[in-house]
Amino acid sequence: MSGFKTVMLMSALTALFMALGYTLGGSGGAVIALLAAAGMNLFTFWNADRIVLSMHHAREVDEASAPEFVGLVRELAQRAGLPMPRVYLIDEPHPNAFATGRNPDNAAVAATTGLLSMLTREEVAGVMAHELGHVKNRDTLIMTMVATIAGAISMLANFGLFFRGNSGNGHGNMLAGLLAVIVAPFAAMIVQMAISRTREYGADAAGAQISGNPHALASALAKISGQAQRIPNPVAQRNPAAAQLYIVPTHVSELFSTHPATEKRIAALHDMAAHMGTPAASGRSSRASALSPVAAPSRRRSSALDPLRRD
Template sequence: MNGFKTTMLLAALTALFMALGYTLGGGGGAIIALLVVAAMNLVTFWNADRIVLAMHRAREVDEGSAPELVSLVRELARRAGLPMPRVYIVDDPSPNAFATGRDPQHAAVAATTGLLDLLDRDEIAGVMAHELAHVRHRDTLVMTMVATIAGAISMLAQFGLFFRGGGERHGPAWAGLLAVLVAPFAAMIVQLAISRTREYAADRAGAAISGNPRALAAALAKLQRGAEAIPGVAATRIPAAQQLYIVPGRSADSLFATHPATANRIAALEEIAQEMGMIASPEPTRRPSSGTPSVPVTKRRASALDPLA
């Protein structure tokens, strides 16, 4: 069902782009728009990982330069039934992580230095499991393609505000103005719909891969506070990069947010923990000053998916 929804959403974005092309240039404009979309998707398909990694100036690491992180990802990839992805570190004090690549065989996961300094080992495992879930669901390619098409719609709409060919043959002037105003907004809504749905799915799958949903929940709470306090370098330069990360750089769950509210994701992970037979410790936990829900210490029954030792 997720694959069908994604296909329909991508088709909707392509149709929006073609409709905007028709409004600006008639039938020829629609054909050109379709060719442009096809070219962009082709380029994105083959170069998604390189584009994203270059944008973040990420450096690849191995067992020699980052043995603990690489070993952790290797074990999680084994549990997830995935090939070992390339592992990158981004020199950025803002704590965050992302995954990229056109398929599991060409995937990469990255963590910022801020994340590695902030989280403990179980929390890092939860975050990396979440990113591997995106790889397994092939979200990395879809989100990059969606961002590419949505960005192109916005650029074409801005161009159309100043230049509109075809005269009245393709409708009254107000119709063209309406199209260039509505199209980027509609594209953004479609883009956000894909992103939010997939974050919840990746949280659930990541919890299963790591075996410790509350460690992921604790990581989300810490990362949200950290990302809000220290904006990411790449996200500051390119706002569209926000959708790639495990948490946004600002509060979520508004109409224009790329992610569900972190508190809602934590609540969903708590339900998953209960499903897995995890019970909360009766000791109270200190509430963070930012108001982000804290995550209780947990005790667990033995499970087939134990967290990393």
């Protein structure tokens, strides 16, 4: 994302903070909101990744606690020419993954246990390569900053509605109520502007190149997209702005979706595979991963990377 577009985004978010501050405290409230927004922007630049990971209750893993998963990420990072990111697991049945961090040297990738238990090793490789594609394309800083700040704006709007609701000021009640209704969707629109749908296509393309297997990523998207809509995601339900972090969208309004249709992404990946000359997988094959000569054991229905070691 260009520096100009980033500045415009943060200016719009700051303007929203000031508008809400004015609603709560007049011109003095707007000044306080401006100072708070400036401080939050600076804090978020350095800490957005920690905030997002904490919000998901993610736990960091290493070769001792999750050797296959961490080893796979290490192989992919080497193929991508990236520093080894920190690796996290989220103990949730919801199948999804995301990347965060202000730059490739401070990046982190995370996946849910639901995703690892659902996919084959090759499919997990495709998903994590997609996330490393975001890191390589330097999408992660703006993704995490926008998710954090947009969520804060929504909470501030709700606070303003509650505060004014007890103030006895009818005009303030009406204005605060209007802001509370429109700010959250407007923040989601800013997210959509900041993380355009072309970003996901770009990460898909980068992930296919990194893993060397566009079909595996396409297969993973087909498997998890429906489940991601069906299985609740508590974080996205509390903070809809977080939905733009994930590899597939959660159950949010299509009007504000930051992801292209999964079917279009899958079609683009198959086209890319045809240009790369990558053969399509046949059925539930146990053939070796593009990153490893060892096939996942065919007796296991769950992923070879299942952190729960379920048989």
